[in-house]
Amino acid sequence: MPFQTIKGFRxxxxxxxxxxxxxxxxxxxxxxxxxxxxxxxxxxxxxxLFRKKSGDEIVHQLFCFTTxxxxxxxxxxxxxxxxxxxxxxxxxxxxxxxxxxxxxxxYRYERQQRGRLREFHQYNVDIIGEASPAAxxxxxxxxxxxxxxFGLTKDDFAIRLSDRQLWTQFQSQAGIxxxxxxxxxxxxxxxxxxxxxxxxxxxKALGTSLDAVQAFIAxxxxxHPVFAAIRNSLAARGLWEFVKVDPGIVRGLxxxxxxxFEAFDLKHGLRAIAGGGRYDNLVxxxxxxxxxxxxxxxxxGDVVLGELIKETPVAQKAVDEWMKRNGALDVFVVVADEARxxxxxxxxxxxRDAGWRADYPLTPQKMGKQFQHAEGAKARFAVIVGTxxxxxxxxNLATRDQMEVPADGLRARLAELFAASEYKNLIx
RNA sequence: GUGAUCGUAGCUCAACGGUAGAGUCCCAGCUUGUGGUGCUGGUUGUUGCGGGUUCGAAUCCCGUCGAUCACCCCA
Numbered sequence: 001m002p003f004q005t006i007k008g009f010r011x012x013x014x015x016x017x018x019x020x021x022x023x024x025x026x027x028x029x030x031x032x033x034x035x036x037x038x039x040x041x042x043x044x045x046x047x048x049l050f051r052k053k054s055g056d057e058i059v060h061q062l063f064c065f066t067t068x069x070x071x072x073x074x075x076x077x078x079x080x081x082x083x084x085x086x087x088x089x090x091x092x093x094x095x096x097x098x099x100x101x102x103x104x105x106x107y108r109y110e111r112q113q114r115g116r117l118r119e120f121h122q123y124n125v126d127i128i129g130e131a132s133p134a135a136x137x138x139x140x141x142x143x144x145x146x147x148x149x150f151g152l153t154k155d156d157f158a159i160r161l162s163d164r165q166l167w168t169q170f171q172s173q174a175g176i177x178x179x180x181x182x183x184x185x186x187x188x189x190x191x192x193x194x195x196x197x198x199x200x201x202x203x204k205a206l207g208t209s210l211d212a213v214q215a216f217i218a219x220x221x222x223x224h225p226v227f228a229a230i231r232n233s234l235a236a237r238g239l240w241e242f243v244k245v246d247p248g249i250v251r252g253l254x255x256x257x258x259x260x261f262e263a264f265d266l267k268h269g270l271r272a273i274a275g276g277g278r279y280d281n282l283v284x285x286x287x288x289x290x291x292x293x294x295x296x297x298x299x300x301g302d303v304v305l306g307e308l309i310k311e312t313p314v315a316q317k318a319v320d321e322w323m324k325r326n327g328a329l330d331v332f333v334v335v336a337d338e339a340r341x342x343x344x345x346x347x348x349x350x351x352r353d354a355g356w357r358a359d360y361p362l363t364p365q366k367m368g369k370q371f372q373h374a375e376g377a378k379a380r381f382a383v384i385v386g387t388x389x390x391x392x393x394x395x396n397l398a399t400r401d402q403m404e405v406p407a408d409g410l411r412a413r414l415a416e417l418f419a420a421s422e423y424k425n426l427i428x
Numbered sequence: 429g430u431g432a433u434c435g436u437a438g439c440u441c442a443a444c445g446g447u448a449g450a451g452u453c454c455c456a457g458c459u460u461g462u463g464g465u466g467c468u469g470g471u472u473g474u475u476g477c478g479g480g481u482u483c484g485a486a487u488c489c490c491g492u493c494g495a496u497c498a499c500c501c502c503a
Contacts, residue, residue, distance in 0.1 A: 078503045371463035
């Protein structure tokens with residue numbers, strides 16, 4: 001039996017790796033373009049860090065083990081706890097607010113299904129040390145930009161926006177005990193998919209009802225004062241049209257304290273593409289009260305996003321074009337006469353030193369074969385080194401035009417040709 | 429962790445009780461100094477794995493592993 005990948009893990013063959021790099025590059029550019037700086041934490045953390053944030057049940061969803069030194073450790077299922085730890089540890093070293101982002105692998109010991117694997121890459125964007133709704137708006141703007149950069153539009157995705165404070169108010173009006181808030185939010189979170197009768201039953205056990213909850217949801221729209229500041233901020237940027245106020249969004253875990261939002265696709269019924277919100281108490285919790293900083297952030301995974309890109313023609317086309325630009329060779333050196341291999345290597349090195357992506361056949365090959373390799377590598381030009389050396393032939397592989405050039409004029413001529421074809425690309 | 433469906437060549441699939449086939453890809457040649465098309469030829473499977481029923485199993489049954497979907501969870 002040949003070895004296979006571990007369940008829920010993936011191989012990244014060159015095509016897959018190119019897509020992944022494309023996604024990372026776009027994320028990185030989006031975050032940097034919004035003033036965020038990149039950080040990274042360790043993939044392995046103390047299991048207690050996650051236990052403290054999320055409770056004991058979380059351990060079932062962790063890749064956890066005991067080290068040879070008897071430490072309980074886990075592959076991180078998310079980076080927010082690491083971020084909170086890092087931010088608390090050095091908060092005096094940085095002026096506030098911190099605008100930090102990170103891209104890296106995370107691990108969850110769950111059964112895999114569409115859009116969910118055991119190893120995935122996540123993009124995390126957080127603002128720490130700013131309680132103003134301006135930070136929430138900035139975050140949502142960054143999330144929107146991070147999706148638009150893939151060619152996705154408001155017809156492809158929307159941001160569902162809510163605020164936990166709405167439900168805090170509802171609970172006090174409905175007389176639901178504060179200590180049952182988590183339980184109540186769980187019911188709201190699952191309401192969309194669960195059977196109405198079951199939801200109603202659970203809500204009645206909590207002292208309210210499905211009717212009351214639905215009436216409350218219907219009473220909240222985008223004019224609600226809790227959204228006013230965010231709305232103004234996003235509307236000023238022309239981004240409010242991406243947002244749909246939806247009180248039904250509460251997000252799973254208990255630590256969110258204010259704004260919560262989710263990006264979801266509008267056409268393919270995929271799971272949420274991104275999600276986030278405000279978690280003002282987490283830094284304090286994880287630093288045992290040493291440091292108290294308000295914070296908000298969102299995360300986006302590569303798996304669902306990758307699927308959405310594949311399902312969206314415009315986005316897929318952008319990927320193909322990026323790959324053509326980034327995965328292609330500039331020049332392929334064809335060794336037409338083995339007696340000139342020595343000279344061909346000199347030419348090759350000269351091209352590489354000049355910064356072009358250049359390749360050549362490692363072993364003697366027929367010309368036809370060499371051209372096939374050149375084409376397979378998507379080379380733009382071939383430089384043929386043969387019996388007529390020091391005269392060379394430059395061939396444009398797309399147009400099949402070819403021209404002779406003396407060896408000492410190769411670099412200059414190629415530079416002209418590249419400049420001309422760049423220009424052509426711009427017009428096209 | 430629970431339930432359902434599915435596993436045939438590298439890939440997409442056919443054969444549905446009578447000893448496995450097509451397309452594509454790949455390789456070679458036509459074409460020993462010129463690549464996208466064309467033509468010719470060629471490699472590859474213990475039908476996921478293990479067991480059972482049967483004269484005979486890719487096909488039916490059980491188990492197992494893997495995939496997909498739903499539940500759980502979604503940080």
